[in-house]
Amino acid sequence: MGAGHGAGATSPRILVFSTANISDPGIDLAGSQHRHYASSISTITVPCSSSIQPRWIVYALEHGFDGVFLAIDGDECAYLPDCNARSSRIAAQAQERLRPLGIALERVRMAALCSVCSEAFVKHMDEFAAQLAALPVEVAA
Amino acid sequence: MEHQELTTPSPDGEHRRIGVYICHCGGNISDFVDVAAVRDAVATDPNVVHAETTLFACSDATQHDMVERIQRDGLDGLVVASCSPKLHVPTFRAVSRRAGLNQFQYTQVNIREQCSWVHSDDRPGATAKATGLVRAGIGHASLSVPLEPVGVDTVPSALVVGGGVAGLRAAVGLADLGLSVTLVERTDHLGGAVGGLGAMFPSNQSGRELIAQLVDEVAARPTISVLLETELVAKSGTFGNYEVRLEGPAGTDPVTATVGVLVIATGFASYEPALGEYGYGIEGVLTLPEFTAMLDASPGPLHYRGRPVGSIAYVYCVGSRQPGGNEYCSKYCCTATAHVAVQVAARDDRVTQYHLYRDVRTYGVYELLYEEARKRGSVYLKYADDAPPDVERRGDQLVVTARDTLTGPAELEIPVDLVVLVTGMVAAPNHDLTSLLKLPLGSDGFYNEIHPKLRPVETVVDGVLIAGASQGPKTVSESVASALAAVAQSGAMLLNGRAELNPLVAVAGAACAWCGECAAVCPYDAISRVEVDGVAVAHIDPSACKGCGGCAPYCPNEAIDLLGVTTAQVEHMIDGMVGPVREEVLVS
Numbered sequence: 001m002g003a004g005h006g007a008g009a010t011s012p013r014i015l016v017f018s019t020a021n022i023s024d025p026g027i028d029l030a031g032s033q034h035r036h037y038a039s040s041i042s043t044i045t046v047p048c049s050s051s052i053q054p055r056w057i058v059y060a061l062e063h064g065f066d067g068v069f070l071a072i073d074g075d076e077c078a079y080l081p082d083c084n085a086r087s088s089r090i091a092a093q094a095q096e097r098l099r100p101l102g103i104a105l106e107r108v109r110m111a112a113l114c115s116v117c118s119e120a121f122v123k124h125m126d127e128f129a130a131q132l133a134a135l136p137v138e139v140a141a
Numbered sequence: 142m143e144h145q146e147l148t149t150p151s152p153d154g155e156h157r158r159i160g161v162y163i164c165h166c167g168g169n170i171s172d173f174v175d176v177a178a179v180r181d182a183v184a185t186d187p188n189v190v191h192a193e194t195t196l197f198a199c200s201d202a203t204q205h206d207m208v209e210r211i212q213r214d215g216l217d218g219l220v221v222a223s224c225s226p227k228l229h230v231p232t233f234r235a236v237s238r239r240a241g242l243n244q245f246q247y248t249q250v251n252i253r254e255q256c257s258w259v260h261s262d263d264r265p266g267a268t269a270k271a272t273g274l275v276r277a278g279i280g281h282a283s284l285s286v287p288l289e290p291v292g293v294d295t296v297p298s299a300l301v302v303g304g305g306v307a308g309l310r311a312a313v314g315l316a317d318l319g320l321s322v323t324l325v326e327r328t329d330h331l332g333g334a335v336g337g338l339g340a341m342f343p344s345n346q347s348g349r350e351l352i353a354q355l356v357d358e359v360a361a362r363p364t365i366s367v368l369l370e371t372e373l374v375a376k377s378g379t380f381g382n383y384e385v386r387l388e389g390p391a392g393t394d395p396v397t398a399t400v401g402v403l404v405i406a407t408g409f410a411s412y413e414p415a416l417g418e419y420g421y422g423i424e425g426v427l428t429l430p431e432f433t434a435m436l437d438a439s440p441g442p443l444h445y446r447g448r449p450v451g452s453i454a455y456v457y458c459v460g461s462r463q464p465g466g467n468e469y470c471s472k473y474c475c476t477a478t479a480h481v482a483v484q485v486a487a488r489d490d491r492v493t494q495y496h497l498y499r500d501v502r503t504y505g506v507y508e509l510l511y512e513e514a515r516k517r518g519s520v521y522l523k524y525a526d527d528a529p530p531d532v533e534r535r536g537d538q539l540v541v542t543a544r545d546t547l548t549g550p551a552e553l554e555i556p557v558d559l560v561v562l563v564t565g566m567v568a569a570p571n572h573d574l575t576s577l578l579k580l581p582l583g584s585d586g587f588y589n590e591i592h593p594k595l596r597p598v599e600t601v602v603d604g605v606l607i608a609g610a611s612q613g614p615k616t617v618s619e620s621v622a623s624a625l626a627a628v629a630q631s632g633a634m635l636l637n638g639r640a641e642l643n644p645l646v647a648v649a650g651a652a653c654a655w656c657g658e659c660a661a662v663c664p665y666d667a668i669s670r671v672e673v674d675g676v677a678v679a680h681i682d683p684s685a686c687k688g689c690g691g692c693a694p695y696c697p698n699e700a701i702d703l704l705g706v707t708t709a710q711v712e713h714m715i716d717g718m719v720g721p722v723r724e725e726v727l728v729s
């Protein structure tokens with residue numbers, strides 16, 4: 001599983017859901033600072049981490065991603081004061097759906113990421129990739 | 142009530158007609174990504190009728206080509222793969238509009254900040270990833286629908302919160318645009334920090350006079366009403382029509398008003414050193430605001446507690462540029478201190494002045510003040526970031542110990558009569574206001590704009606603008622410039638009497654069987670129950686919906702889609718990123 005292309009082939013494929021106003025600038029900042037992370041990591045932008053639907057996470061894991069990372073707004077969310085709790089609920093619901101599919105719950109990870117958290121982002125990616133690489137490959141249920 | 146159709150049939154009834162532009166960005170992208178290979182990989186997509194690489198997608202020439210191409214080939218979708226959406230979404234939306242393509246049928250793909258720049262060591266990987274991202278963009282665009290911004294009626298009035306120089310100048314500007322203005326100030330006087338200052342840089346005009354002038358201007362405009370000792374305590378309604386509740390001193394009745402926009406100009410607070418921080422608390426150790434107030438209170442040669450002052454040490458960057466604390470530079474303080482030193486020297490040129498600094502940031506034209514301070518005898522000593530000076534009192538004498546990194550390792554002991562801690566700016570304490578307005582704060586505690594370059598005074602809350610030092614350290618001229626930007630932006634939003642809202646809102650689809658879950662979790666009261674042909678369903682008011690998408694994951698029927706990131710679009714994007722050929726999938 002998780003085969004990518006080119007040099008990314010050896011690294012786990014990670015899909016990051018990130019928010020337009022808060023974590024995207026942090027991830028973009030990693031770019032402006034030329035901080036490297038694996039090319040097998042890609043991002044989809046949402047307005048708020050509370051809008052991520054559990055089924056998207058499941059879909060990504062069923063269709064070739066090895067891990068899904070939710071970059072959440074935490075206390076910085078401009079829309080929803082309880083964004084943290086909502087995002088945690090989404091991650092938990094996605095995991096509920098993964099259980100019967102035999103997909104490891106550790107494939108979903110969540111952390112708050114701010115608009116200048118470029119270093120933190122790269123660190124999260126490195127750690128998550130290492131954790132995913134160590135997981136046993138699931139066999140189809 | 143009808144449900145929004147999320148796909149547009151293409152002219153051939155089957156496929157879309159999408160144009161794809163892949164940018165070199167000079168070499169910023171093409172040095173690390175094989176852009177021609179990306180183009181070749183996506184050109185065969187049945188929804189793509191044109192794919193090309195371009196040296197600079199944002200150049201006038203390319204924009205012109207895009208318009209021509211959209212019109213000639215009858216494109217119904219545009220994908221631009223270049224830099225972060227933060228930079229050029231407005232550019233390419235405008236290109237689409239000029240070409241007669243609905244601006245929401247254009248999709249931006251970020252292959253610079255999120256690809257070439259972070260994988261510059263991995264050309265094959267970067268190229269594969271860019272290909273996936275562009276495919277995802279095409280998938281997204283292939284499900285795009287034409288959308289029109291939601292129009293709302295707006296009222297021609299504004300609320301300004303904060304009566305410092307920024308708030309006062311904003312009030313005058315707003316009134317001159319023909320808007321009626323309510324200004325609330327929480328203290329019992331106008332002027333903020335500037336109102337307490339004497340001679341200021343760069344022109345030596347006194348802060349008090351400047352404020353008196355502005356207050357006269359405010360008084361001369363009958364459409365401005367000023368409420369002192371008053372705070373904003375509640376806000377409801379939507380952009381263009383906010384109901385605000387203003388609470389004054391005890392015993393007065395709260396005031397309500399309807400306003401189209403809010404300009405938040407709540408300013409800053411000066412950093413308060415902790416007791417013992419650089420000797421703060423010791424007699425003779427003052428902060429910069431304390432020192433300027435003292436200077437201002439008595440003309441002529443300087444005295445402290447009845448004794449003449451013969452020497453002063455200024456310790457810079459107190460409370461600013463501290464790792465793990467306030468990491469930013471407060472910007473005004475190097476210049477304010479040089480200005481103060483010039484004034485002190487002008488009063489009595491025998492006073493010795495030592496400036497213990499980390500970097501001198503008297504930027505731009507303020508460099509001249511630094512020159513002048515040195516000409517008048519100020520001595521500048523550079524201390525190392527990790528070796529700040531020590532301040533102590535030995536008997537009757539204040540002593541500052543420091544190493545000047547420019548002249549050698551020797552430790553200098555400087556006896557002085559006064560120590561001035563050059564304190565920076567911190568965010569004004571405003572917890573209640575911040576949570577009431579749901580304003581985003583940066584990690585520095587100041588209010589955050591949507592975009593520092595392109596949308597510097599707007600926040601993610603429609604119609605709530607920020608001005609002055611509430612946004613971060615600013616000088617007076619910078620505070621006023623941002624206040625005027627907020628004025629101009631308010632005018633653009635309100636003078637038409639109608640405003641356009643982002644149409645990327647939530648829609649409840651046919652699967653809704655009204656359970657009320659979504660309405661219960663929407664903090665903006667955008668969702669209500671309506672009956673369509675006798676059946677109860679959810680209706681989401683597009684002018685109240687903020688487009689956060691927070692309701693969608695709560696729907697037990699998965700009936701809610703957020704326009705711009707529908708479930709179908711997300712799945713297409715995932716497919717695009719993963720690639721067309723996947724032999725092994727996790728679960729079959």
Ligand SMILES: Cc1cc2nc3c(=O)[nH]c(=O)nc-3n(C[C@H](O)[C@H](O)[C@H](O)COP(=O)(O)OP(=O)(O)OC[C@H]3O[C@@H](n4cnc5c(N)ncnc54)[C@H](O)[C@@H]3O)c2cc1C
Nearest residue numbers: 303305306307327333334341342407408409609610616617
């Ligand atoms: C010692 C010192 C010297 C300086 N010297 C210079 C100089 O020489 N030249 C120069 O260009 N700049 C100078 N500055 C910087 C200058 O003071 C600022 O640029 C300016 O004050 C910013 O104006 P403002 O209106 O944004 O904020 P402020 O001056 O802080 O005003 C904000 C106002 O909002 C009010 N407020 C806050 N919260 C609320 C609320 N919730 N509801 C209602 N009202 C509220 C406050 O009471 C205050 O009146 C100096 C600053 C200091 C500290």
Ligand code: SF4
Nearest residue numbers: 461470471472474475
């Ligand atoms: S302006 Fe000067 S004193 Fe103030 S924080 Fe910046 S470098 Fe330090």
Ligand code: SF4
Nearest residue numbers: 663686687689690692
């Ligand atoms: S998207 Fe957000 S604002 Fe809009 S209806 Fe849903 S929860 Fe309310």
Ligand code: SF4
Nearest residue numbers: 653654656657659696
């Ligand atoms: S949660 Fe879903 S089913 Fe329930 S009312 Fe809202 S849209 Fe309809």
